[in-house]
Amino acid sequence: MRKIVNFFTKEECDWFKWYHSVLPETRDNGQRLLTMTHYAQPFFGKKLQQLQGRLPSNEEITTVNINFDYSAGGIHSDGYIEVEEDIANSYLIPISVDNIDRYYTLIFDQTSHKAITFNSALGLGSKGITTYKQVTREEYGLEDTPFDKVVYDNYLKHLNYDALRGLTVDYIHQWKLGDAMIWPRENFHVSANFKNKDARASVLITTRYK
Amino acid sequence: MIELEFEKNGSLQMNVTCNEYDATVKFYGKNYNTNADDYVIINNITYNDLILPELFEFTTMTTDNEEYKNLTNVNYVSFNGTWRLKFTEDDIKNVLRKKLT
Numbered sequence: 383m384r385k386i387v388n389f390f391t392k393e394e395c396d397w398f399k400w401y402h403s404v405l406p407e408t409r410d411n412g413q414r415l416l417t418m419t420h421y422a423q424p425f426f427g428k429k430l431q432q433l434q435g436r437l438p439s440n441e442e443i444t445t446v447n448i449n450f451d452y453s454a455g456g457i458h459s460d461g462y463i464e465v466e467e468d469i470a471n472s473y474l475i476p477i478s479v480d481n482i483d484r485y486y487t488l489i490f491d492q493t494s495h496k497a498i499t500f501n502s503a504l505g506l507g508s509k510g511i512t513t514y515k516q517v518t519r520e521e522y523g524l525e526d527t528p529f530d531k532v533v534y535d536n537y538l539k540h541l542n543y544d545a546l547r548g549l550t551v552d553y554i555h556q557w558k559l560g561d562a563m564i565w566p567r568e569n570f571h572v573s574a575n576f577k578n579k580d581a582r583a584s585v586l587i588t589t590r591y592k
Numbered sequence: 593m594i595e596l597e598f599e600k601n602g603s604l605q606m607n608v609t610c611n612e613y614d615a616t617v618k619f620y621g622k623n624y625n626t627n628a629d630d631y632v633i634i635n636n637i638t639y640n641d642l643i644l645p646e647l648f649e650f651t652t653m654t655t656d657n658e659e660y661k662n663l664t665n666v667n668y669v670s671f672n673g674t675w676r677l678k679f680t681e682d683d684i685k686n687v688l689r690k691k692l693t
Contacts, residue, residue: 397641404681406689420692425643432641 384553386473389436389562390585395477398585402448412509413453419585421446433587441470441589448477450583453509454540455573456501457549459494460588463513469495469567470589476557480581485557486537486574491550493568494522500570504545524548537574557582594677595638602630604669617675631670637677639684646687650679 390398401419402408408417421430421443434443444467460472479485499514500522501507508516529546537554538546549570555563565571567588576582594610596617605621622630637647653663655673666675 400640401642404685404688406685406693423691425688425691427643428638428641 383564385555385564386436386562388560389473389475390477390560392560395475395560398448398477399583402450402583412507413451413455415450415452417448419446419448437473437587437589440592442592443587444590445586445588447586448583449586450478451573451576452579454575456499456504456506456509456541457490457570457572458499458501458514459497459570460567460586461495461497463497466495468591470591471564472567472571473562473564473587473589474555475562475585475587476559476582477585478581478583479557479559480578483576483578483581485576485582487555487557487563488533488537488551488572488574489553489555489565490570490572491552492522492524492548492570493566494570495568498522500545505542519545519548538572540575541572557584562587593640596634597636597638599633599635601632603627604630604632604672606632613680614676614678616677617669618673619669619675620672622670622672631668634667634669634675639679642684644684644687646691647677647679647683650683651675651677 402417405417408415420426430443433446461469474487476485497514498517500517500519501509502516503518525548527548529543529549530551533551534543534546552569553565593612594615596608596610596615598606603622604619607618609616619632636643636645638644639647648665648667651664651666653666653669653673653675655661655663655671657671660671669675
């Protein structure tokens, strides 16, 4: 399953933006403003039940974050952080999009069960990183095959082309308000470059298998 | 926007009005001579899908009992009267800040 159309209604998209506005803590990770929803708190129980009810019955939620992106991201997997678990899927749901600009998220074939990132190797330093481990191309074992130049020119010019050697693209998601883009948490992924830095926001839900 | 969860025990009748940032419940019909033990418990307050019992701090009640004419922080109702909830968006922010920081 690649996508769930209308995972959120327009009203639900607006709800998450409102919820972000009343929460006390937002972190700036160098690429986005990130707000934890505290989904496991009793006060979020009604909303959690609504979200859980839209997911496959063999998955349970492990993260719900609200992200206001102002910069395109680096390449990473949303695997487990410390304790190994049976990771399932990432669900990225746009709650705010620009009417003119187009936003994309690229999913790679390569995987990591642990949450790791190539941000430093890509020239992004520690931007976008809070808890994920930085790895080099060599540590991960990427090959030297040149990256698809057309994909690079269309989507990833914010990154160093040579640093993408060995990566291959599985799928390219285009953002649509309220639609959930889905991929396995272990798959590396990256935000395509984008122009309008003020307009886009999303909710990220990650799950594990029960 | 505001949802109230009631547990009703006996003859007290209710007329509930909920708006964006306020709610009113008129309790009536209790006969203190024949139904002295009747009561209603307001079990919870939900605002915009967030379950926030802390909002009871923003409640008042006026009753027909001289000794308990004006009450605050009310979730147990045993008199005829009017229960009111009134808060602002800043109150919601403060409630969440207290819970999370």
